[in-house]
Amino acid sequence: MIPLERYPKEITLRDDTRAVLRPMISEDADGLWNFLRQLPEIDKSHFHEDVDRREVVERWAKSLDYEAALPILAMQGNRVVGSATLYRNRTGWKQRVGIVRILIASDFRHKGLGTAMIREIRHLGEKVALNYLLAEVIEEQQAAVRALERMGFEKAAVYRNFVNDRQGDLHNLVVLLHPMSGLE
Amino acid sequence: MEATSIDLRKAYRQLERLLHEIAAALEKEDIPAARKDLEKALEALYSAESGGGGPDALRSLDHALSYAHRVIGDLLHEKGLPPHSPADFAGWYDAGEVPFREDW
Numbered sequence: 001m002i003p004l005e006r007y008p009k010e011i012t013l014r015d016d017t018r019a020v021l022r023p024m025i026s027e028d029a030d031g032l033w034n035f036l037r038q039l040p041e042i043d044k045s046h047f048h049e050d051v052d053r054r055e056v057v058e059r060w061a062k063s064l065d066y067e068a069a070l071p072i073l074a075m076q077g078n079r080v081v082g083s084a085t086l087y088r089n090r091t092g093w094k095q096r097v098g099i100v101r102i103l104i105a106s107d108f109r110h111k112g113l114g115t116a117m118i119r120e121i122r123h124l125g126e127k128v129a130l131n132y133l134l135a136e137v138i139e140e141q142q143a144a145v146r147a148l149e150r151m152g153f154e155k156a157a158v159y160r161n162f163v164n165d166r167q168g169d170l171h172n173l174v175v176l177l178h179p180m181s182g183l184e
Numbered sequence: 185m186e187a188t189s190i191d192l193r194k195a196y197r198q199l200e201r202l203l204h205e206i207a208a209a210l211e212k213e214d215i216p217a218a219r220k221d222l223e224k225a226l227e228a229l230y231s232a233e234s235g236g237g238g239p240d241a242l243r244s245l246d247h248a249l250s251y252a253h254r255v256i257g258d259l260l261h262e263k264g265l266p267p268h269s270p271a272d273f274a275g276w277y278d279a280g281e282v283p284f285r286e287d288w
Contacts, residue, residue, distance in 0.1 A: 011261065013267075112266070120261075150254070151254070181216040
């Protein structure tokens, strides 16, 4: 069972604005929908489903399973300003590898929120005894790549022209790995 | 400007003190990743001492400082405080660009 007693957790960003981190709950469907709608197209490329369809977001909110995917939301009041999700496999050869996806609202970038979200997911990964965290980022998202590297992620591979955005244009995919403290 | 062996010695002692202070603060916190980073910082610091000066020692001190910054960031995050922003201390740096800037 993933430990969640640290939530809600209040953090202060670089410009002294505050945000509350907490796991997503089913009542967050509206907030998540509004958050996803304002994201730049490139940030929505990795989703397996069309997040421009409200019913997709509503279904996610209704079918939350923290053991498989734990979304931590950054809230300012009732507004979702960031999300970080830790995906895990319960069985199989990748059960000790957690996949990280982080999204930050455009007007909340460059305030340290992305880094705070990385710290949060890393903490959760430690608590569920993962061996590695894995993050996949489009190479153009350099601020995210730098933030992940500063937090101990290492570039494991760059796949050239490997993924396409929603317009069909190809992009390089950077794969980053973070070895967890229990590994050594 | 080149760092003299006295400069390196001074930097070593200052960093050693900083890391001990960080270790004391970390004692009360449950942040496994930060403990690992502190170990790496101390490892880099001791490698600077055994390196006998020169560019390698300077590089090791730089690594130790980078790991220390990460641990400080973890401690601030755990307490809900704003992230450390080295740009606020730009006047103290004798460098063109302030390192450790968090962009995201």
